[in-house]
Amino acid sequence: MSSVVIVGSVAFDNIITPFARGEFLLGGSASYASIAASYFAPARLVANVGKDFEERFLERFRKRNICLKGLQIDPAGETFFWAGKYHENFDQRDTLETRLNVLEHFRPDLPEDYRTTPFALLANIGPDLQVHLLDEMDPATKPFVVADTMNLWIDIMRAKLMEMIARVDLLVLNDEESEMLTEERNVYKAGAALRDLGPKFVIIKKGSHGAILFGPEGKLFAMPAYPVEDLLDPTGAGDSVVGALTGFLASKNATDFDSIKQAMIYATVTASFTVEAFSCDSLESAGREGIDTRAARLREIIEVE
């Protein structure tokens, strides 16, 4: 069993969906990713928050045995805040407000013992910070690096993003992002084009339609998503996917194609909990047993005989 170091954002979110609304919810890519990862392997959180990040929020990470040595608490600032609204059918979302707050001056500062963590997850955050984290890692460790991103960084920080992607072992993005990056609409051509950018493995996620894994020598794995009947809030689904994915690989200390396939099963299942409630609520209450039960069910659903 290896540990996972995770860099990303911790945030407060205001979210409006067609069915409900929530305010000052615990959010941010690193929150979802570290809680998801913690079901499989020890997670080390590298992020920053402000003085408004009350003890009860820290407690939610501690309950999942997430190491907070890398969490910087800025007594002068406020936690990154995001407000968004989902359209009917959750097809699209609008950002209503973004207050970077302490995130504006965030510089990941890696505790010494984090530098040799064998698995690193660059959750969604500016590619400059993702690259900075990689620079902070002990070069001799050669960690297995998993990375996520979002359309914003493709738009405004493309060169840095490309630099990050070139240093990653497993790149995870959605179909829209893969098309933006490669200008290739066909998902199979896009996957091949993304591997040409550097990553040995690429996963293209298609939301409720599942995901596709691309590996060396034309290796391909395609799977459906875990069936979700009652979607409440998709925020954090992608972060939960990469968290569980990396956590699972760390738990097996494995980085081969077949292990990534298995990790994808656990990843979609873990995300299926996330989207059933606001914030990390359902993710936190799922329990490893809940995740295992759904993973077994998904295995049944995709098995041919």
Next chain:
Amino acid sequence: MSSVVIVGSVAFDNIITPFARGEFLLGGSASYASIAASYFAPARLVANVGKDFEERFLERFRKRNICLKGLQIDPAGETFFWAGKYHENFDQRDTLETRLNVLEHFRPDLPEDYRTTPFALLANIGPDLQVHLLDEMDPATKPFVVADTMNLWIDIMRAKLMEMIARVDLLVLNDEESEMLTEERNVYKAGAALRDLGPKFVIIKKGSHGAILFGPEGKLFAMPAYPVEDLLDPTGAGDSVVGALTGFLASKNATDFDSIKQAMIYATVTASFTVEAFSCDSLESAGREGIDTRAARLREIIEVE
């Protein structure tokens, strides 16, 4: 090995895609479906054509050993004609012209020995004609009935369509049609709602995103589509799916959930040939060996370990 009786349309199509155009192409739901089915089991075609349906077109069916005893040739009329244009990315298509011609007065007339065929495929055609074919079948045979439909019939012939659906064993439709019929956008809820209309099994197709099979007792199977890199013309993909599906089941003389899963593998693979060329061209040249090779590849792609 059982036979399959197939009712549907035989047509000439004019098709414009973003990349190419074709005129007076052999088309129609029963053309695609019967050629697809013929790779697995003897197919019996019930359709009608006009005096313009030249010998060379009949020859294409004969080459696949499709029985044409049920094909009515109207010496006074012309074959059903459809012209359509696909939008960029094939997301949508517009009908440019429809000439019903001989299809307007089509009345499926079942040759006596067709009446006891153990598998019946109601390919896409008016639900009145689909019901008529079922009425012509020998009641003692209790054929396994597979049915397809399209948005048009949901719009203009809903009551008859419901009557047809209630008499079907396996209903196959796409996600848009399933939403139109059930008013349920969530595909898992839609699948359950469709089964409540009568069919023991329901398949909801999601185009390039694969398909989901719903069976009794909450049985579920989800699979990706066969990876297609060079889509030329999607016309006939759905018809090829139901043709291969029913043909495969007839070849095994099986109608259980696990056999339908296997049939779905062959169905998506067969359709992957169809969309790589205009008309039935690639479907006809695929060969059973080509289909088997892709089926083995798809099995690899969806297998977890």
